[in-house]
Amino acid sequence: xxxxxxxxxxxxxxxxxxxxxxxxxxxxxxxxxxxxxxxxxxxxxxxxxxxxxxxxxxxxxxxxxxxxxxxxxxxxxxxxxxxxxxxxxxxxxxxxxxxxxxxxxxxxxxxxxxxxxxxxxxxxxxxxxxxxxxxxxxxxxxxxxxxxxxxxxxxxxxxxxxxxxxxxxxxxxxxxxxxxxxxxxxxxxxxxxxxxxxxxxxxxxxxxxxxxxxxxxxxxxxxxxxxxxxxxxxxxxxxxxxxxxxxxxxxxxxxxxxxxxxxxxxxxxxxxxxxxxxxxxxxxxxxxxxxxxxxxxxxxxxxxxxxxxxxxxxxxxxxxxxxxxxxxxxxxxxxxxxxxxxxxxxxxxxxxxxxxxxxxxxxxxxxxxxxxxxxxxxxxxxxxxxxxxxxxxxxxxxxxxxxxxx
Numbered sequence: 001x002x003x004x005x006x007x008x009x010x011x012x013x014x015x016x017x018x019x020x021x022x023x024x025x026x027x028x029x030x031x032x033x034x035x036x037x038x039x040x041x042x043x044x045x046x047x048x049x050x051x052x053x054x055x056x057x058x059x060x061x062x063x064x065x066x067x068x069x070x071x072x073x074x075x076x077x078x079x080x081x082x083x084x085x086x087x088x089x090x091x092x093x094x095x096x097x098x099x100x101x102x103x104x105x106x107x108x109x110x111x112x113x114x115x116x117x118x119x120x121x122x123x124x125x126x127x128x129x130x131x132x133x134x135x136x137x138x139x140x141x142x143x144x145x146x147x148x149x150x151x152x153x154x155x156x157x158x159x160x161x162x163x164x165x166x167x168x169x170x171x172x173x174x175x176x177x178x179x180x181x182x183x184x185x186x187x188x189x190x191x192x193x194x195x196x197x198x199x200x201x202x203x204x205x206x207x208x209x210x211x212x213x214x215x216x217x218x219x220x221x222x223x224x225x226x227x228x229x230x231x232x233x234x235x236x237x238x239x240x241x242x243x244x245x246x247x248x249x250x251x252x253x254x255x256x257x258x259x260x261x262x263x264x265x266x267x268x269x270x271x272x273x274x275x276x277x278x279x280x281x282x283x284x285x286x287x288x289x290x291x292x293x294x295x296x297x298x299x300x301x302x303x304x305x306x307x308x309x310x311x312x313x314x315x316x317x318x319x320x321x322x323x324x325x326x327x328x329x330x331x332x333x334x335x336x337x338x339x340x341x342x343x344x345x346x347x348x349x350x351x352x353x354x355x356x357x358x359x360x361x362x363x364x365x366x367x368x369x370x371x372x373x374x375x376x377x378x379x380x381x382x383x384x385x386x387x388x389x390x391x392x393x394x395x396x397x398x399x400x401x402x403x404x405x406x
Contacts, residue, residue, distance in 0.1 A: 014081065015046040016073060018065060019088030021055045032301050036268070037088045037110065039212075044117050046084070050076060063098050064091060070102045077105050086113055089269070093142045111138060111271040118274065126188050133181040134273035136174050143170050202243075203258040203388050206288035208313065210305035211265025213296040214328045217371040219262040222381075241284065246381050256385040261288065266312045268304070275315060282316050290387045291323045292380075297368070298332035322390075323364045324383050331370040 017037050021030035034051050041048045054069045063070060064087060073085065084106040091099070091109040100107050108116075115135050122128040207215045223242035246256035261284040285291065293309060295302050313319045333351050351368070365383045369376040 013046045013083040015041055015048050015084050015086055016050050016052060016077060016082055017041065017048050017086050017088070018052045018069075018073065020059050020065060021053050023055070023057055029301075033088055033268070037086065037113075040110070040113050040117065041086055044113055044120065046086070048086075049080060049082065052076075059089060061092075062095065063102070064089070064095050067102075070099065074103050077103055084108060086110070090271070096142070110269055111273075114267070114271055114274065126185070129181055129184050129188065130274075133178060133185065134271065134276070136178050136181065137273040137276075138271065140171065140174050140178070143174070203256075203290075203391055204261070204284075204288045205244075205258050205290050205292060205384060206261045206263055206285045207292045207294060208263055208285055208309060209265060209294035210296065210309055211267050213265070213294045213299075213305070214371045215262055215265060215294050218292070218294060218326070218328065218369075219260065221371050221374065221377060223260050246385060256381070256388050258384070258388060261285075266309050268308050270308075270312065275312065282318075285313070285318050285321075286316060288318075288321060289391050290384070291318070291321045292326050292384075293323050293364075294326045294328050296329050297327040298329040298334065322387060324380070324387065325364050325366045326380060327366065327368045328371055330368050330375060331373050 017034055019030060019034045019037065030053055034053060038048045038051065052065075052069060052073050054065050056066070060066060065073075076082070077085065082105055085099070085103055085108075087099075087107070087109045089109060090111045091107070096107050096109070115131065115138060118127075118131045119135065122131045207219055209215050219240065219242075223244045241259055241261040244256075244258055244260045248255050263282060263285055291313075293306070295306055299305060310319065313321070330351060365386070367376060367380045367383055369380055371377075
C-alpha cells in the first residue's frame with residue numbers, strides 16, 4: 001500500500017512593526033531604522049502589514065511607547081488578525097509583559113528577531129552552538145514572562161507556586177545548557193586555533209562589514225569560494241577561508257598569496273549575546289593582518305553603518321588593524337536629485353565628487369568597486385598586494401631588530 005503524503009506549507013506570520021522616533025535622531029533616521037527592521041522581519045519570514053512610530057524624548061520605561069499609540073496598535077492587531085508585534089529596540093521583561101497585556105499578541109524585540117534569523121541560517125556545528133548559547137543567555141532573564149500562562153491555568157488551592165517551580169527548573173536547565181555550550185565552544189575554539197597556527201606563515205586578509213553589503217559576493221569573486229550570496233540579512237554566519245593567488249604584473253615578480261576569510265556581518269544594535277558567543281568565529285578578524293572593510297555606498301546610511309562596524313571591531317580588539325576601505329555597489333549609487341530635500345548637515349555628492357571627499361583622504365587605502373559588475377577589482381587586488389609588501393617589510397625589520405637586540 002502506497003503511503004499518502006500531505007503537502008504542508010509554513011504559514012507566514014502577519015506582523016506589525018513598532019519603533020520610537022527619538023528627538024536626538026536626525027531627520028529620516030527613524031524611518032531608515034524601521035525599514036531595516038522590515039527587512040529583518042522579511043528575512044525571518046514575517047509579512048509586515050504596518051509600521052507604527054512615535055516621536056518621543058526617550059522610550060517609556062514601562063511600555064516602550066505611549067498608551068495611546070499602543071491602543072491604536074491593539075485595535076489594528078485585532079481587526080487584521082495580526083500574529084506578532086516586532087519592536088525595534090530590546091525590551092526588558094517587564095516592558096514585554098506590559099505590552100502583551102495591551103496588544104494581546106506575541107511580542108518580540110529586535111534582539112529576538114536577529115537571534116531567530118541566526119538560528120534559521122546556522123549550518124555548521126559551531127554556528128549552531130554559538131546561536132544556541134546566545135539564545136539561552138537572552139532567554140534566561142525572561143523566563144518569568146514565559147511562564148505567566150501557569151498563573152491562569154494552575155491557580156487555586158494545591159496548585160499555588162507551580163509557575164515558580166517550573167521557572168526554577170527551567171533556570172537550572174538553561175544555566176546547565178549555557179555551561180555545556182561554553183565548554184563546547186572552547187573546545188571548538190581550541191581546534192580552530194590549531195588550524196590557524198598551521199597558516200601562521202601566510203598573509204591573512206579578513207572581509208568585514210555591515211550585513212548585506214556584498215561581502216560574500218566579493219569573497220567569491222576573489223577566491224571562487226562558492227559562498228552563498230543572497231539579498232538577505234545574515235546570509236553568511238560561518239567563517240569561510242580560502243587561499244588566494246594574485247598573478248604578478250611583472251613576470252619577474254612573485255605572485256601575491258594570502259588566506260582570505262569571510263565573516264558574519266555586523267548590524268546596528270547587534271545583541272551583545274551574539275557578539276560574545278561569536279567571538280570564536282571573529283578570531284579570524286582578530287588574527288588577520290589586513291581587513292577589507294566593505295561598505296555599501298548605495299545605502300543612504302552608509303556612514304553610520306561604517307561607525308557600527310568600527311565600534312564592533314573595537315569591542316573584539318581589532319580596531320588597530322590595517323584596513324582597506326572597499327566602497328562597493330557603485331553600480332547602484334544614485335545621489336538624490338537636486339530638487340529633493342537634503343537633510344540638515346548632509347551633502348549629496350555624485351560619485352566623482354564623493355571620491356574626492358573625506359573618504360579618499362582617509363589614512364586607510366580606499367577603493368571604489370562593483371563586485372557584481374567586477375568593476376575596479378584589479379585596483380583592489382593591487383592595494384592588497386601593496387599591503388602584503390608593507391607586511392613583509394615590517395616582518396623583515398622586526399627580524400633585524402630582534403637580532404640586533406640579541
